[in-house]
Amino acid sequence: MKNRKMKMARVEADVSQEKLASIVGVTRQTINLIEAGNYNPSLKLCTAICKALNKTLNDLFWEE
Amino acid sequence: MKNRKMKMARVEADVSQEKLASIVGVTRQTINLIEAGNYNPSLKLCTAICKALNKTLNDLFWEE
DNA sequence: ACAATATGTAAGATATAATTGACATATTTA
DNA sequence: TAAATATGTCAATTATATCTTACATATTGT
Numbered sequence: 001m002k003n004r005k006m007k008m009a010r011v012e013a014d015v016s017q018e019k020l021a022s023i024v025g026v027t028r029q030t031i032n033l034i035e036a037g038n039y040n041p042s043l044k045l046c047t048a049i050c051k052a053l054n055k056t057l058n059d060l061f062w063e064e
Numbered sequence: 065m066k067n068r069k070m071k072m073a074r075v076e077a078d079v080s081q082e083k084l085a086s087i088v089g090v091t092r093q094t095i096n097l098i099e100a101g102n103y104n105p106s107l108k109l110c111t112a113i114c115k116a117l118n119k120t121l122n123d124l125f126w127e128e
Numbered sequence: 129a130c131a132a133t134a135t136g137t138a139a140g141a142t143a144t145a146a147t148t149g150a151c152a153t154a155t156t157t158a
Numbered sequence: 159t160a161a162a163t164a165t166g167t168c169a170a171t172t173a174t175a176t177c178t179t180a181c182a183t184a185t186t187g188t
Contacts, residue, residue: 016134030176032136042145042175043125044104057121061107080164094146096166106145106175 002037006060009053010035024048066101070124073117074099088112 010020017031024031026045033039034049041049046061053060074084081095088095090109097103098113110125117124 018134027177028135029137029178033176036136040106040108040175042104042106043110045176046107047126057126062111062121082164091147092165093148093167097146100166104145109145 003035003060006049006053007035009055009060013053015052020049020052023052067099067124070113070117071099073119073124077117079116084113084116087116 018028021028021031024045034041046057050056050060082092085092085095088109098105110121114120114124
């Protein structure tokens with residue numbers, strides 16, 4: 001399933017996929033894939049994304 | 065750095081590394097490595113561990 | 129309308145998470 | 159004390175996250 005929470009947080013922070021990618025040190029495609037879902041990123045990457053967007057793991061990656 | 069929070073949650077739930085491993089579908093060594101630190105598990109695995117121990121991502125894997 | 133920027137996907141290569149098997153040391157329990 | 163059970167760690171292999179390159183479609187601004 002798509003990760004809408006992450007996309008919303010990114011758009012709210014007004015950063016492009018490419019900008020976020022460069023901040024956290026991955027490629028644009030990786031960010032795109034995470035938002036598109038059917039992907040299983042590493043904890044380190046999830047944490048870096050959260051910090052870049054001023055969110056926590058539960059905010060962006062916890063379901064239910 | 066070691067993941068003390070996860071180890072404490074596991075011990076509190078009274079499950080061995082091996083038991084937890086079988087619940088979440090990985091090997092004992094993988095659980096051991098995560099608790100020992102210097103490891104970067106996948107989001108899916110982190111989530112499975114949290115649910116097995118009745119914790120959230122922030123409880124076990126969020127720093128600061 | 130055009131140009132620039134942003135997004136969605138794909139195939140093949142590389143890095144690394146996770147496995148398997150194995151052995152040693154603790155820790156618990158009879 | 160002895161026997162289980164649990165933990166720590168290693169080397170070699172396999173599975174998969176991430177990279178690279180590339181192309182297409184949206185979207186935004188001039």
